[in-house]
Amino acid sequence: MFYETNKMSTEKFPVKITNFQNDFLIWSASDSRVVREEFRIVGTLTGCLPRAPHQNTHLGLPLQLCKEEVRLLIDKGFAELVETVYEDVNDTTRNEFKQREQESYERQIDLFKEDRKVELKRCLPKIIEGKKAKRNKLLDERKKKGEDIPDSEYEAEIQLCVEDIAIPDIEKRHMMVQTPLECATKKTTYKPVDWDFPHTDSEKLRYAVFRDLWERGHFITSGLKFGGDFLSYPGDPSRFHSFFIVVCRPYREPLCAGDIVTMGRLGTSVKKTVVLCSLDDAGKICYTSLQWTGIS
Amino acid sequence: MLSADELFKYKQGLEKTVPEKGGTKDFNPDGSWIQNKQIEKFHEERERVLQEPRVHKKQDLAVGEWNADLNLVELRKEMRNFWQVMGFTNTARKWLHPEEALFLIETNVLQVLHEGLPLSMQEAWQLLLGNTVTMEFYQVYTHLRRIGYVVLRHQGRISTKYERQIGIDKPRQQQNRKKTKKVKTRDEMNNKVSRNKDKGEERGYTLDTASDKVAMDTGSTLPIETETDSAGTQNTSDIIETGSDCVNGSQERNEMQRDKTEKLDISLQWMKPPTFSNTDLKYHQSVWDFRKIYLPDFGCTSEKITVKKPDVLFTPGQVDVEREEYVFNRADCINKKKRKRKDMEEDQQQIRKLQFSRPDVMSLDFKWKHHFKTWSEYKNFFNGSWRQNRVKDFQELVDGDLQPLVKPDQATSTLAVLEQLQIVKEEKLLLRDPDRKMVMPEFDVYLPKTSYSKSMPGIPDFRILICRPNDCPPSLRVTKDISTYLDDDVPLQCAVVDSGSICSYTVSDISLPLDIHVG
Numbered sequence: 104m105f106y107e108t109n110k111m112s113t114e115k116f117p118v119k120i121t122n123f124q125n126d127f128l129i130w131s132a133s134d135s136r137v138v139r140e141e142f143r144i145v146g147t148l149t150g151c152l153p154r155a156p157h158q159n160t161h162l163g164l165p166l167q168l169c170k171e172e173v174r175l176l177i178d179k180g181f182a183e184l185v186e187t188v189y190e191d192v193n194d195t196t197r198n199e200f201k202q203r204e205q206e207s208y209e210r211q212i213d214l215f216k217e218d219r220k221v222e223l224k225r226c227l228p229k230i231i232e233g234k235k236a237k238r239n240k241l242l243d244e245r246k247k248k249g250e251d252i253p254d255s256e257y258e259a260e261i262q263l264c265v266e267d268i269a270i271p272d273i274e275k276r277h278m279m280v281q282t283p284l285e286c287a288t289k290k291t292t293y294k295p296v297d298w299d300f301p302h303t304d305s306e307k308l309r310y311a312v313f314r315d316l317w318e319r320g321h322f323i324t325s326g327l328k329f330g331g332d333f334l335s336y337p338g339d340p341s342r343f344h345s346f347f348i349v350v351c352r353p354y355r356e357p358l359c360a361g362d363i364v365t366m367g368r369l370g371t372s373v374k375k376t377v378v379l380c381s382l383d384d385a386g387k388i389c390y391t392s393l394q395w396t397g398i399s
Numbered sequence: 400m401l402s403a404d405e406l407f408k409y410k411q412g413l414e415k416t417v418p419e420k421g422g423t424k425d426f427n428p429d430g431s432w433i434q435n436k437q438i439e440k441f442h443e444e445r446e447r448v449l450q451e452p453r454v455h456k457k458q459d460l461a462v463g464e465w466n467a468d469l470n471l472v473e474l475r476k477e478m479r480n481f482w483q484v485m486g487f488t489n490t491a492r493k494w495l496h497p498e499e500a501l502f503l504i505e506t507n508v509l510q511v512l513h514e515g516l517p518l519s520m521q522e523a524w525q526l527l528l529g530n531t532v533t534m535e536f537y538q539v540y541t542h543l544r545r546i547g548y549v550v551l552r553h554q555g556r557i558s559t560k561y562e563r564q565i566g567i568d569k570p571r572q573q574q575n576r577k578k579t580k581k582v583k584t585r586d587e588m589n590n591k592v593s594r595n596k597d598k599g600e601e602r603g604y605t606l607d608t609a610s611d612k613v614a615m616d617t618g619s620t621l622p623i624e625t626e627t628d629s630a631g632t633q634n635t636s637d638i639i640e641t642g643s644d645c646v647n648g649s650q651e652r653n654e655m656q657r658d659k660t661e662k663l664d665i666s667l668q669w670m671k672p673p674t675f676s677n678t679d680l681k682y683h684q685s686v687w688d689f690r691k692i693y694l695p696d697f698g699c700t701s702e703k704i705t706v707k708k709p710d711v712l713f714t715p716g717q718v719d720v721e722r723e724e725y726v727f728n729r730a731d732c733i734n735k736k737k738r739k740r741k742d743m744e745e746d747q748q749q750i751r752k753l754q755f756s757r758p759d760v761m762s763l764d765f766k767w768k769h770h771f772k773t774w775s776e777y778k779n780f781f782n783g784s785w786r787q788n789r790v791k792d793f794q795e796l797v798d799g800d801l802q803p804l805v806k807p808d809q810a811t812s813t814l815a816v817l818e819q820l821q822i823v824k825e826e827k828l829l830l831r832d833p834d835r836k837m838v839m840p841e842f843d844v845y846l847p848k849t850s851y852s853k854s855m856p857g858i859p860d861f862r863i864l865i866c867r868p869n870d871c872p873p874s875l876r877v878t879k880d881i882s883t884y885l886d887d888d889v890p891l892q893c894a895v896v897d898s899g900s901i902c903s904y905t906v907s908d909i910s911l912p913l914d915i916h917v918g
Contacts, residue, residue, distance in 0.1 A: 121521075123524070123525060123528075123534075124528075124529075124534070126534045126898070128524075130520075130521055132446050132449035132450035133446065133450070135446075135449065136442055136445065136446040139442065140442055146899070147898060147899025147900055148449075148899070149538055149541075149899050150505055150520075151502075151505035151506055151541065151545065152417065152448065152449075153413065153451050153452065153453045153507065154413040154414060154415060154416075154417070154448065154451055155415055155416075155417045156505060156506040156507065156545065157506065157545050157546075157547070158417060158545060158546075159542060159545050159546060160417055160419075160420045161417050161418055161420060161448070163448075163449055163505075164449055164520075165521075165524070167534075167898055167899040168898070169897075169898040169899075170898075187521065187525065189522065192513075192514040192515065192516060196516065197514075197515045197516060200515075200516055206403070207402075207403040207406070208403075210402075210403035210404070211403050211406070211407055214403065214404065214407045215407070218407075275457065276456070276457050276458035277456055277457070277458065278456070278457050279406040279407060279409060279410060279454050279455070279456060279457075280406070280454070280455065280456075280457050280460070280510075280517075281400065281401050281406060281452055281453060281454050282453040282455075282504060282507070282510060282517070282519065282520060283400045283401075283452065283453075283519045283520065284452075284519060284520045284521055285400070285519055285520075285521055286519045286521060286522050287400035287519060288516040288517070288519070289516070289522075325897050325898060325899070325900045327868055327895060327897040327900045327902050328900065328902055337427060337428050338428035338434075338438070339438050339441070341438065341441045342424055342425055342428075342434065342437060342438050342441070343424055343425055343426070343427070343428065344424055344426070
């Protein structure tokens with residue numbers, strides 16, 4: 104039961120997003136691919152990469168999603184929001200674990216022995232030569248002491264086959280163990296949870312803008328690096344640069360001229376267009392882009 | 400979870416190459432086959448790299464156990480060298496903070512047990528980050544640790560500027576360390592004997608008793624004898640040390656030395672100035688002999704007070720005291736009769752001749768009319784009326800349409816005048832409101848140097864404060880509070896975390912030149 108790879112997503116089952124204290128994580132590699140390839144949701148990786156943990160260029164699982172992304176996936180029926188519940192540990196679980204570890208160890212001993220046999224087979228001629236040389240050296244010593252040894256002794260072949268060579272078991276501390284992503288020792292259940300978002304006007308505005316841009320086919324990520332709410336890409340962020348810095352502002356909020364200058368200058372210096380988005384009184388999103396021109 | 404066969408395949412370890420980030424990108428999606436192929440290749444590689452398992456030999460992993468009451472991981476088996484920069488010891492056990500433990504699990508160094516079973520990644524995340532630290536805290540921590548920085552939870556004030564200036568910051572840190580190290584180690588608990596050497600080091604303050612003695616001896620009555628005495632004992636002790644070819648070791652030698660000195664001192668002990676022992680550190684016993692210092696006795700009933708000639712050691716070099724005794728009239732020194740009115744009038748005339756800016760204040764009338772009980776009363780009296788007086792002189796200025804920039808009543812000092820010219824109002828940031836709760840940084844960060852030592856890390860290279868994008872950044876008052884409390888010039892970086900992405904900035908002090916012409 105615990106060994107089968109828990110395939111979190113196929114066409115039939117939606118993607119699982121685990122709710123962890125209001126942070127939303129995807130723990131499956133295939134899910135994070137599906138979510139990006141099919142559903143155009145990018146997210147941010149936040150764990151260490153198993154093969155190279157000490158670098159920040161490429162991080163590993165879990166994939167963290169922002170609130171708007173989660174809301175969209177749930178609304179469109181692509182994913183479900185769950186909570187992981189682990190069963191309590193008792194002596195039976197502990198014994199089961201120990202038993203499985205023992206079985207794995209014994210199987211690893213067999214595998215190791217097979218592997219070693221193959222290696223020995225490959226090196227058998229060399230081993231035989233080595234044994235010959237050793238025996239001949241001993242014969243030389245005996246000869247020096249005055250014993251009479253015929254030449255035929257030197258040339259006598261040594262019969263050796265792989266089965267004769269004794270291979271000791273590997274110690275338990277040399278066995279391979281895994282730190283898995285999902286729990287393999289206790290029974291886990293994924294309990295679906297409800298989640299209410301957005302609440303405030305600014306949250307509603309952000310979600311409405313996000314959803315609209317998504318429906319137009321954009322890829323959307325966090326705009327923190329450029330001082331905006333979102334960054335909008337025409338295609339996958341791995342292949343393309345973003346076109347727009349999306350800034351959400353309430354419809355009736357006055358915007359001072361200094362802010363417009365700040366945004367305009369920022370946009371020109373990074374070669375992106377700043378788009379101001381608001382929800383008008385009718386509930387429709389209006390987009391305004393800024394273009395910086397100088398009068399000279 | 401992988402089967403034994405699959406686990407065995409990972410024996411030689413994973414490839415170390417990291418998929419490259421970015422590279423030349425295209426401008427616009429044009430639906431071409433090659434673009435789609437590149438995107439597909441990217442996704443394939445990403446999935447492959449993400450789903451690689453964490454497989455290691457059982458002996459390569461350090462082992463820890465989660466303690467739910469303390470929210471800490473107790474380290475049971477150490478491995479490699481992460482202990483040099485992480486963790487702390489308490490009650491003879493090694494502990495790791497939850498964020499440190501989780502980072503070690505992620506970097507394939509540690510395995511944490513909970514209720515006897517090892518934790519998987521997901522479980523570890525949920526358990527260790529559950530009620531302990533926020534996601535943002537952990538993300539900033541790992542972001543810095545992955546690149547190699549040494550990141551500690553904020554330790555508070557290490558030392559003040561003054562302590563560093565006079566050079567007692569390091570000894571104080573060592574002292575604090577020794578205080579906290581009072582906890583018995585396992586060896587002591589097993590009743591192993593601690594060596595004499597340690598006791599000697601533990602004292603902390605080592606007084607240079609020999610030199611102190613010699614310096615103080617100049618004041619005592621028999622300086623010469625005591626000097627030779629101490630010198631004599633030193634000589635004998637030297638002889639003992641050099642002469643002996645003892646096999647027994649230094650302890651016996653010390654005992655012999657002590658015996659010798661005690662025997663020599665019995666006759667002269669009463670004359671010797673008291674030696675400093677460790678118990679007497681709190682106060683210094685004086686070496687002056689007050690029987691030889693003569694002070695006049697004002698309490699005596701006779702009319703004449705006699706003062707004997709002081710010892711030549713108490714007078715400055717060139718002064719020669721002629722007589723043996725000096726006699727004074729008691730009446731001249733104390734309880735003098737009241738001065739006659741005539742004398743007081745003479746004084747007044749003299750005062751009147753002087754030029755005062757406030758002659759009215761110096762008059763006797765003024766003194767009799769106003770009785771000020773406190774200094775602040777006196778000041779308030781003057782501040783008010785003086786200004787009003789001045790304003791009366793310049794009434795036309797105050798009434799007219801054109802107002803002066805600096806009114807007469809505002810011209811109290813150069814600073815007050817300059818304040819009128821200020822556009823940016825000065826705010827007294829250094830005055831801390833005791834009711835206001837202080838915001839403290841979250842991390843102390845040190846550069847990855849080999850000279851870093853966990854026992855005395857010293858002043859960090861920078862500190863980190865975590866913010867969310869929707870919060871206001873820390874106000875100037877908050878940053879000033881932090882920098883004045885911590886009292887070291889360590890830059891404060893603000894890390895803004897927005898669901899996984901981290902941006903950091905720092906605000907540094909700048910001082911603008913202020914020209915004041917004194918006047």
